[in-house]
Amino acid sequence: MSAIKVENISKSFGKVKALDGISFDVKRGELFGLIGPDGAGKTTLFRVLATLLNPDEGGAEVDGFDIVKDYHAIRERVGYMPGRFSLYQDLTVEENLNFFAALFGVKVEDSYDLVAPIYRQIEPFKTRRAGKLSGGMKQKLALSCALIHRPSVLFLDEPTTGVDAVSRSEFWDMLADLKQRGITILVSTPYMDEASRCDRIALCNEGRILGIDTPTDIVAGFDSSLYAIKGDNMYQLLLAARKANGVRECYPFGEAHHMIADAEFDVEQFKAELVEVKGLHIEPTKPSIEDMFIKLMKQ
Amino acid sequence: MSDYIISVKELTKCFGDFTAVNRISFDVQRGEIFGFLGANGAGKTTAMRMLCGLSYPTSGSGTVAGWDVMREGEQIKRHIGYMSQKFSLYNDLTVWENIRLFAGIYGLSKAETEKRAAEALERLNFSSERNTLVGSLPLGWKQKLSFAVATIHRPKVVFLDEPTGGVDPITRRQFWEMIYEAADGGTTIFVTTHYMDEAEYCSRVSIMVDGEVRALDTPARLKEQFAAESMDEVFRILARGAKRGE
Amino acid sequence: MHILRDVRTMMIVLLIPVVLMILFGFAISTEVNNLNVAIVAPNRTEGVRQVVERLANNPYFTVVDYDSSIDIDKVLRSGKADAVVVFDEDYEHLIAQRAEGIDTHPAIQFIFDASNTNIAQTGAVYLQNVVSTDHSRQELLNLHLLYNPQMKSAYNFVPGIMGLIFILICAMMTSVSIVREKEMGTMEVLLVSPVRPIKIILAKMIPYFVISCINLATILLIAHYLLDVPMSGGLGGIVFISLIYLILALALGLLVSTLASSQVVALLISAMVMLLPMMMLSGMVFPLENLPTVLKPLPYIVPARWYIEAIRKMMIMGLPLSAVVKEVAILIFMTFVLMGVSLKKFKDKLE
Numbered sequence: 022m023s024a025i026k027v028e029n030i031s032k033s034f035g036k037v038k039a040l041d042g043i044s045f046d047v048k049r050g051e052l053f054g055l056i057g058p059d060g061a062g063k064t065t066l067f068r069v070l071a072t073l074l075n076p077d078e079g080g081a082e083v084d085g086f087d088i089v090k091d092y093h094a095i096r097e098r099v100g101y102m103p104g105r106f107s108l109y110q111d112l113t114v115e116e117n118l119n120f121f122a123a124l125f126g127v128k129v130e131d132s133y134d135l136v137a138p139i140y141r142q143i144e145p146f147k148t149r150r151a152g153k154l155s156g157g158m159k160q161k162l163a164l165s166c167a168l169i170h171r172p173s174v175l176f177l178d179e180p181t182t183g184v185d186a187v188s189r190s191e192f193w194d195m196l197a198d199l200k201q202r203g204i205t206i207l208v209s210t211p212y213m214d215e216a217s218r219c220d221r222i223a224l225c226n227e228g229r230i231l232g233i234d235t236p237t238d239i240v241a242g243f244d245s246s247l248y249a250i251k252g253d254n255m256y257q258l259l260l261a262a263r264k265a266n267g268v269r270e271c272y273p274f275g276e277a278h279h280m281i282a283d284a285e286f287d288v289e290q291f292k293a294e295l296v297e298v299k300g301l302h303i304e305p306t307k308p309s310i311e312d313m314f315i316k317l318m319k320q
Numbered sequence: 321m322s323d324y325i326i327s328v329k330e331l332t333k334c335f336g337d338f339t340a341v342n343r344i345s346f347d348v349q350r351g352e353i354f355g356f357l358g359a360n361g362a363g364k365t366t367a368m369r370m371l372c373g374l375s376y377p378t379s380g381s382g383t384v385a386g387w388d389v390m391r392e393g394e395q396i397k398r399h400i401g402y403m404s405q406k407f408s409l410y411n412d413l414t415v416w417e418n419i420r421l422f423a424g425i426y427g428l429s430k431a432e433t434e435k436r437a438a439e440a441l442e443r444l445n446f447s448s449e450r451n452t453l454v455g456s457l458p459l460g461w462k463q464k465l466s467f468a469v470a471t472i473h474r475p476k477v478v479f480l481d482e483p484t485g486g487v488d489p490i491t492r493r494q495f496w497e498m499i500y501e502a503a504d505g506g507t508t509i510f511v512t513t514h515y516m517d518e519a520e521y522c523s524r525v526s527i528m529v530d531g532e533v534r535a536l537d538t539p540a541r542l543k544e545q546f547a548a549e550s551m552d553e554v555f556r557i558l559a560r561g562a563k564r565g566e
Numbered sequence: 567m568h569i570l571r572d573v574r575t576m577m578i579v580l581l582i583p584v585v586l587m588i589l590f591g592f593a594i595s596t597e598v599n600n601l602n603v604a605i606v607a608p609n610r611t612e613g614v615r616q617v618v619e620r621l622a623n624n625p626y627f628t629v630v631d632y633d634s635s636i637d638i639d640k641v642l643r644s645g646k647a648d649a650v651v652v653f654d655e656d657y658e659h660l661i662a663q664r665a666e667g668i669d670t671h672p673a674i675q676f677i678f679d680a681s682n683t684n685i686a687q688t689g690a691v692y693l694q695n696v697v698s699t700d701h702s703r704q705e706l707l708n709l710h711l712l713y714n715p716q717m718k719s720a721y722n723f724v725p726g727i728m729g730l731i732f733i734l735i736c737a738m739m740t741s742v743s744i745v746r747e748k749e750m751g752t753m754e755v756l757l758v759s760p761v762r763p764i765k766i767i768l769a770k771m772i773p774y775f776v777i778s779c780i781n782l783a784t785i786l787l788i789a790h791y792l793l794d795v796p797m798s799g800g801l802g803g804i805v806f807i808s809l810i811y812l813i814l815a816l817a818l819g820l821l822v823s824t825l826a827s828s829q830v831v832a833l834l835i836s837a838m839v840m841l842l843p844m845m846m847l848s849g850m851v852f853p854l855e856n857l858p859t860v861l862k863p864l865p866y867i868v869p870a871r872w873y874i875e876a877i878r879k880m881m882i883m884g885l886p887l888s889a890v891v892k893e894v895a896i897l898i899f900m901t902f903v904l905m906g907v908s909l910k911k912f913k914d915k916l917e
Binding site for chain 3: 068071072073093096097099101103104105106107108109110121124125126166170
Binding site for chain 1: 504
């Protein structure tokens with residue numbers, strides 16, 4: 022049985038179609054990622070699943086309960102961490118935790134085993150007001166609060182946005198640990214590089230899902246040959262490469278440019294064509310989630 | 321004057337007993353895309369504020385776009401461009417009004433504004449959209465426009481604060497392409513970010529930890545030096561040792 | 567709970583009533599120290615001169631003008647004089663007639679600027695005493711009060727202040743605090759928890775209700791001990807009506823919070839929809855009788871008007887609770903309507 026079952030959900034705000042026929046399933050105990058830029062509809066989807074919004078069309082079940090009819094049952098079973106930091110800034114770390122425990126009618130001690138691995142990291146600051154914490158610590162506190170009632174499903178909306186690389190990586194480690202304890206996690210992020218930390222991902226853009234699969238299989242769907250090219254003058258290289266024979270597409274990709282080649286592409290011929298570009302370096306490269314995302318967006 | 325657009329030596333900023341930025345030194349060349357990275361609380365923002373002329377260093381020396389960071393903050397402000405993802409354009413003004421507003425802020429004459437705005441719109445293929453409200457433009461367009469606005473007074477150096485966070489991959493590439501183009505034309509680009517994938521696009525990168533610059537090199541050499549796969553890993557190796565818990 | 571954290575707001579909220587009460591109560595000092603008097607006497611007879619001399623020698627008065635004719639209105643409006651004493655042309659004759667027991671028109675007229683009720687009231691008594699040493703002459707006096715003929719007394723503002731403060735604290739603070747949760751994103755988390763929305767609302771309202779009760783006590787204490795407001799209508803009744811009004815204000819705050827999306831909007835709505843009409847249309851500042859006909863029906867829907875009316879009757883006029891049944895009934899009705907509407911509007915979903 023699926024922990025989350027979304028069927029053909031649409032939701033509009035005025036003229037803007039935030040969600041446009043979204044469907045997917047999340048298995049029990051799965052770490053499922055919604056990957057997509059701002060405006061992809063991730064937050065709206067979370068709000069619908071967290072029973073804060075009713076969909077215009079379609080329906081969904083969370084933990085076997087209908088999001089419209091049984092929303093009270095769902096509210097008892099899910100932990101929700103909204104995109105913005107949404108704890109009481111003027112309460113201390115400890116007070117926030119106690120407040121949320123009281124809100125769900127539980128005792129902190131009863132869930133301490135679940136919360137402890139995360140909470141212990143911020144415990145030294147427990148008398149500090151939540152508003153004074155760093156980005157990474159705020160996220161840990163918010164996660165602790167979302168876990169306090171032992172939810173069976175966790176909704177995390179962009180938990181790593183605005184958090185530095187070290188805290189981000191720690192945060193993903195924590196999610197992996199929670200998954201081990203059988204909690205189903207639905208998490209969203211705009212960072213493609215975080216996709217590999219999920220069991221399965223859905224690439225979303227402008228209210229639609231471009232593709233759903235495991236990160237490896239998503240990338241495997243990239244069927245063109247891809248090269249990474251470098252040169253001393255990256256901009257001139259980009260312009261020149263686009264004009265070269267057999268180059269279907271070329272776009273900046275961090276340190277190198279990624280180039281999608283046709284069947285007739287020939288490396289030696291390419292080098293000859295770009296003889297004027299100094300320090301030219303070309304090698305085949307493996308596509309990443311981001312390459313796939315670009316490909317899917319263009320389809 | 322040398323070819324360095326930004327050149328700072330032993331720049332320090334203290335707040336009371338706390339040394340937010342501790343003797344940082346580096347040079348940025350003309351036309352370079354310089355990435356300025358650091359964890360939360362590493363002193364990145366403080367350093368950036370000094371370089372933009374928003375606050376004066378406690379000690380040290382340096383120049384930005386030819387102006388003294390110790391004394392000529394006002395001049396620096398006037399001669400640099402600044403763009404941040406959070407705030408850049410007014411959504412309830414049209415494309416044209418936004419350009420005119422910012423040109424006015426930088427003291428361009430009316431005729432000059434007209435000329436440059438037309439040029440900028442031309443270059444972006446935006447001429448047909450000059451009377452469109454910025455709020456109704458797609459995100460990618462907004463970003464390109466705000467970069468054009470940030471460079472309307474032809475600054476020698478543009479400071480970009482997390483320019484492409486949360487933007488879709490295609491728009492993001494278009495944006496970097498624009499930055500490459502500007503850099504190719506001789507504008508220096510100074511990018512502060514804590515997204516490591518943005519760092520990969522920079523020609524050189526400095527990483528701040530605990531108020532000091534701990535590493536400064538091209539992304540390739542940094543990765544080599546730390547035997548890391550990505551800038552993300554380099555950063556994690558460096559920042560793990562951070563003492564400041566913020 | 568965390569309302570206590572915001573020490574600054576707490577202090578402000580608790581101090582506002584005290585400051586307002588004291589300001590209104592004492593800015594208008596109850597003691598008349600130096601009353602500027604202009605004197606008009608067409609004939610400077612012996613009798614007139616005697617009176618003028620007595621006035622001039624009295625430390626409480628300063629004679630600023632002494633002439634046979636003066637533009638009274640101008641002198642008072644410019645603030646040059648607080649009062650004008652006008653002797654009749656026929657002063658000596660009138661006095662003489664009076665002494666013989668013949669009814670005449672008054673020989674001396676006092677004209678006061680009564681916009682400052684204290685000065686007018688106390689000053690008139692002083693003047694009377696000085697001018698008419700002889701008690702029998704008192705009937706000769708004619709008192710004219712300009713600009714505030716009803717002589718609204720100093721403590722008349724107390725009901726008004728109460729109406730204002732409770733709206734301010736209950737309605738404005740409640741709405742702002744609920745909207746702040748929306749703005750901070752904490753409302754999202756609260757709603758997703760199994761706690762029923764009604765509990766959230768109550769939890770938000772109770773602190774402000776308690777604060778308002780403290781304020782009510784403070785105001786009543788100040789009113790009674792510092793300003794000597796009679797409160798002869800019975801304390802119980804006043805408290806009862808105030809509690810109804812408090813609940814009404816809370817309901818109003820809740821309603822605003824369901825309409826507003828940000829704290830600024832909440833403040834604006836509160837100010838525009840509640841404070842302004844309340845000040846203008848409740849009879850607190852401007853007498854309702856002076857409203858243009860078109861606006862005449864408006865005050866009937868302003869809750870503060872009924873509250874202030876009721877409190878005024880009980881506190882100042884000293885009428886019993888039974889005299890304000892109409893006002894109380896209207897207030898209770900409004901409370902139910904507002905509560906009903908706002909509870910219905912407060913959704914446990916976003917949107």
